[in-house]
Amino acid sequence: MKKYSVIFCFLLATVFVGVPSFFAFAGEQGTLGDSQVDYVFEESTGTLTLTGTGATPDYTPKSLPPFAAHRSQIRTVQVEDGITGLGDNLLRQLTAVTDVQLPDSLRTIGSNTFFHVAALQSIRIPAGVTGIGSYAFAACSGLTDIQFDNMAGSLQLGACAFIDCKALTAAQFPVGTGFGQYAVGYQDEDGRPMTAFTLRGLTGTTAQYYADAAAQITFDPALELTQGATFGNTFQSYSGTDWYRYTPTATGTYHFYSMGSVDTVVRLCDSSKADLGQGSDDRSLYDLNFDLTCTLQAGETYYFQVTNNHSLGAYTAYLYPGKVIGFSAAFPADQVLVTGVDSTARTDSDGQTYAYFDLNAFTDRLQITITYDTGDQVTLPLTEKNYNGHVFSLTDDQVAHHWTEGTYTATLTWGDQTAAVPVQVHTHVYTAQRTEPTCVADGQILYTCTCGDSYATPIAKLGHTAPATHRVEPTCTLPGYTYDYCTRCRAHLSDTVSTPALGHDYTAVVIPPTTTEEGYTRYTCRRCGSSYDANYQPALSYTVTGRAVAMESTDGSHPHNYLLVGTTIELGDESVRTGEDGTFSIAVAPGTYTLTVGADFYLCRQVQVTVTTQSVDLGDVPVMAYDLTGDGYVNARDLVTLQQYAADIDRGDGAYERLLDFNGDGRITAADMDGAAGFIGAGKLDESIYD
Ligand SMILES: [Zn+2]
Ligand SMILES: [Zn+2]
Ligand SMILES: [Zn+2]
Structure with missing residues (x-):
């Protein structure tokens, strides 16, 4: 079970009296078990709504559906169309419920489904229901009225289906009903009877046998007619007589007619079944059903006696307010007839092709609202074309004025009355939007009409191109790799295969040291030029x-x-x-x-x-340092110069003192002069002395 939200706003609702109801919304919703049925409980209205398809799960008294927690708050149960079965114990002991609406899609009601729904007074069973389980309505102590939309059908009542329904003093069931033990008219499963119970039914049907077997059950050989319900029987002997009773609440014209294969006759009788002299045998030479129109007084009780006229077989009978004073008809607002979808191609007298809409193919959606002189209004689909003595027919002007786009008018005729029926027609005009396919995804051409309708034409995916190879060669430091790919979308079409990096391929160049720079060996990669230095040698010194x-x-x-x-x-x-x-x-x-x-x-x-x-x-x-005159000779001139230098030395200018200390005694003396003279006497010197 999925529970979505529980929002309680008690405080808000209490403090702000008159706050809009949506502020005070509280409720619960979810899905019933693993079924296709969802429930919504809206606290403000006390309404439990079931939607979905198929049957609800079965429950037990100890394991009830989630909404059972709100049993004191649920007043209305709305079962939406699409649901086919109500499971065991589903609505058990929802004691505050007074109104139950069941859909035409419903087929079965389970066991104990309505057990002790004590406040429920009346229930209408849709025509399609063929089974009501045991104890289904047991202990519905407020129930007084059960109505079946199809009184001509068959139904299986489980044992004790309506047991202990204290207020139910009379009831009628479809003519083909099979009654389970103690199905109706009993207080408990021990067979204790109700003090009095009237079972209405047609003579010779199972209802009579069921009633005859119980002393407390009075069999009333007639069925109460209700407007809109289907009645009927199957005549299996030539002397059949079926009684129907009706007490109108409004004086007016009523119409009671039959459909079927058996030749039927009807007589109108008073409350004591005395013939009032009105009746009907054959509708026409070709239709042997009865077709009685009569005026009935409000509050009077009448009987319709239906017999068969030397004929066997089944009939169905219907009672409607009889005099139609007007009617209208319309398709649902969303009914749009689309050219080419709802039409067929026809050719007009000018040879032009046009779209023709056969409205009779759509009359099951045409809702006719009929107003009677009794003030009643009945809305019914145009499935029963032969209604109340006349035939509904739908005509239009498409042959003369072709229908393409917009709202046109058809005419519904019944007897001498007509009603205009608007018909919406639409012709799609599509614009195309193309989505290109890729290698791996289909493309499409999407055609869209302004009405929102669209369809797509697929364009097959392209598939990848023939594989191309992407190759990256290895370098000294990076591995190489190769893979195949699609040249359109670049998707890889193969695994990637790696090749290891090559490593550097060095050559060595020795750079010798200089007086100022270190020497070293430079290794340079032949392939990539990458280099590094090593083997450093100190600079030369x-x-x-x-x-x-x-x-x-x-x-x-x-x-x-x-x-x-x-x-x-x-x-x-x-x-x-x-x-x-x-x-x-x-x-x-x-x-x-x-x-x-x-x-x-x-x-x-x-x-x-x-x-x-x-x-x-x-x-x-x-x-040779004594060519003092610089003339290339060491001679007397140099001596004179030397003497001059000596004089300079004597004056204290000692620049040449050491140069002139020939004998190395630390002083410049005459002996030094002699030495110098001897040296200078060597004569001319030249550069050859250095050889
Ligand atoms: Zn369209
Ligand atoms: Zn590709
Ligand atoms: Zn390298």
Whole structure:
């Protein structure tokens, strides 16, 4: 069972008197078991509505349907069309119910279904019901009136179906009813009779046998006519007589007529069954049914005696208020006749094809409302064309004026009366909307009319194209893969197959260190150019060192180690000056260089230096340094200059002091002058002394 909502708004309803009813709505709805029947209980109206198709589930006294919790609140039970069966105990002990409406679709009522529905006074059983279960209406203590829409039909009453219905003192059942034990007229299943009970029925039917077997049951050999219900019987002997009784509440014309295969005759009788001299035998030469129109007085009781005229078989009989003073007819508002669907093609006298609507094919939906002189109104479908002595016929002007779109008028004729019947006609005009198919989904052309009607023509799906192959080659670092695909929708049509990454393919280039930069090995991938460096070597730090001294003899000797301080030393692009101790140091890369010592002297000295894998110490580099005049000769002029320098030294200008200390005693003396003179006496010197 599904329960959807229970909304109680007692507080709201109490505080705000007069609040609109929808604020105070309370109720419950759900589905009965696993059936196709839903229920709605609306508390504000006390109405229980059952909708759906088929039969409800059966229940037991200990397991009742969910709405039974509201048994004191349910006053009306509305069973909607489509439901065919009411299960056991379904409405058991709904003691507040006074009104039950049952649908034409109903076929069976189960056991105990209405057990002790104590406030119910009257119930109308639809024509299609053929079975009422045991104890179905047992203990319905308020029930006084049971009406059957089809009194000509057959019905099986279960045992004790109407037992202990204290107020039910008289009843009639369809002529073909089979009565279960104690079905009606008894107080309990022990067979205790009611004090008095009248069972009305036709002579010779099962009702008479049932009544004859019980002392307390009086058999009344007549059926009470009710308007709209079907009566009738089957004559199985040539001397049959069926009595029908009627007490009109309004004075007027009434019409009692039969349909069927047996030749019937009717006589109108008074309340004591005395013939009033009115009757009917054959409707026409070809229709042997009776067809009586008569005037009846309100409050008087009449009998209609129906006999068969040398003929056997079944008939049905109907009572209607007899004089029709007007009628109207209409199709339901949603009845629209559609060209091509509800029509057939015809050709008119001009040879034009048009759509013809055969209205007789739709008359089962035509509702006719008939107004009688008694004031009664009856609404019925046009299924009984032969009604009350005249034939309904529906005519129209389609042949002259073809129907295409809009509301047209047909004419319903009955006797000398007519009624206009509006007929809505529609011709679809479709617009097409195309949805293209894809590889895997169908497309369609959807045709839609402004009325909302539509239909679709499918377009078959295309299916995938022949597979194409997508290939991605592996790289040094990424795997490759390949798969097949549809060139239209790109869907993969195969598994993806991977190829491992290739890995780098390196070549090594050794970059040697320089005096300023580290050396290293650079590995570069032949395929992708990716590279990295490794095997770093420290930068080269070789030096060329030496000491610049003054040459004191043409053989290059320099016993006094006269240092050349501040002398320019050049090697390649490098240029330094000797320090206070005459030394120099120049950083170099391996290679062969020309070292120039004493570049600021005329007879400077150039030495070839080759550096390979280690520093080179040149030791003392003697330089001929006494060409003081710079004329390429060491001679008397240089001596004079020297003497001049000595004089300068004596004056305290000691720039050349050390240069002139030939004997190394730390002083410039005459002995030094002699030494210098001896040296200078060597004559002209030239660069060859460095070879
Ligand atoms: Zn349409
Ligand atoms: Zn595809
Ligand atoms: Zn690579």
